[in-house]
Amino acid sequence: MAGEKAKERLERWERHRRRWYLLYFYVGVGINLLLYFTKPYGFDPSGSLFWGSFYGIGIPLCTMFLGVSIHRKILGI
Numbered sequence: 001m002a003g004e005k006a007k008e009r010l011e012r013w014e015r016h017r018r019r020w021y022l023l024y025f026y027v028g029v030g031i032n033l034l035l036y037f038t039k040p041y042g043f044d045p046s047g048s049l050f051w052g053s054f055y056g057i058g059i060p061l062c063t064m065f066l067g068v069s070i071h072r073k074i075l076g077i
Contacts, residue, residue, distance in 0.1 A: 009075050024067030028060030
């Protein structure tokens, strides 16, 4: 019985996997927007190509993979 529930959760996760990846990616984009609008008070990455690219793609990718891994741990997959 417990094995069937885990199998059902895994199937449901696989069916909606792209939705979760996109959701957590957009959370990272939202974090970037918050950082952009608080720019006068924080770190301004526009002067450096490295820091600008880190903020632009690094934060959304990190939140995507961290969010998915935490989500999978919570589900027990």
